[in-house]
Amino acid sequence: MTSRDFLNHFRRKALFCPKCHSPMRRAERGGRAFAECVRAPECPGARGLPVEYVEDRQEWRREYGDILSRLGEIHQKFALVNEYQPLNDPTPQRVLDMGCAYGHYLRILRILNPKMECFAADLSRDACESIEREGLVQKAFWQDIGAPIPLEDGGLDWMYCFDVIEHVPLEESLCALFQEARRLLKPGGRFFLFFPNFNQQTKLALLFLGGSEGNIGGDHCNMLTAGDAMRLASPLLAVEHVRFVNPILNQRRAIPLLHGLFSPHLRLAYNVFMVLRKNPATPPGS
Secondary structure, eight states, X not given: OOHHHHHHHHHHHHOBOTTTOOBEEEEEXXXXXXXXXXXXXXXXXXXXXXXXXXXXXXXXXXHHHOSGGGHHHHHHHHHHXXXXXXXXXXXXXXXXXXXXXXXXXXXXXXXXXXXXEEEEEESOHHHHHHHHHXXXXXXXXXXXXXXXXXXXXXXXXXEEEESOGGGOOOHHHHHHHHHHHHHHXXXXXXXXXXXXXXXXXXXXXXXXXXXXXXXXXXXXXXXXXXXXXXXXXXXTSEEEEEEEEOOSSXXXXXXXXXXXXXXXXXXXXXXXXXXXXXXXXXXXXO
């Protein structure tokens, strides 16, 4: 068995549909390889369409609504953002949370800067209605990530999208996201991305660490690398910085000593943190 056969065999074993738990298969749609259920198109967990599978997952609210279990990763991501965009800056700021879930990041932003004007968008209608009832945002938009955001051109100081783009199977939707970021941001405004690092080195290391099933399978239907994200974003936004970082979250089955092998300098890390910026000379909305 060649190394490629071995990895393909492992990938088939690691991918399971979040709907029916059937194996996922590799498919080509929208110009990019992604995973879909072997029962597609009958299974509602099939990839390739913006199906609202999150609405039917009983554990989804508990998973993304429990802020206490996520304080470590929230702190880590906002510490990275704060290096480029001071979060407690008293200057009025308008911010968009793309893929807001139940607002665990928005709650912290409200504490850090109560004067911040926040907006959000998510595929889950229940999540959008929930954070609006709690007053976490001025407005939450229930829509797919590739749909236009109903906000004015050049009206946002910055925006962020954490652990979302790996759930988007269609490359066209990601291109539309970067196009919207270019339209919505003020000149010089930043767009912060955080997503799993799916390069070959990391996937192979995860295989031996035993943390692969939760990282490469299930909802992670788009195995992006930093190069993939840069390729899609760079025609529209300047790539200001790329960092390879490891998460606060613990891989329970991993051998702690082996975590030292995950060196950001070797691009062998669980996650990618990317800072994109709108050209300061670009007119608003263009």
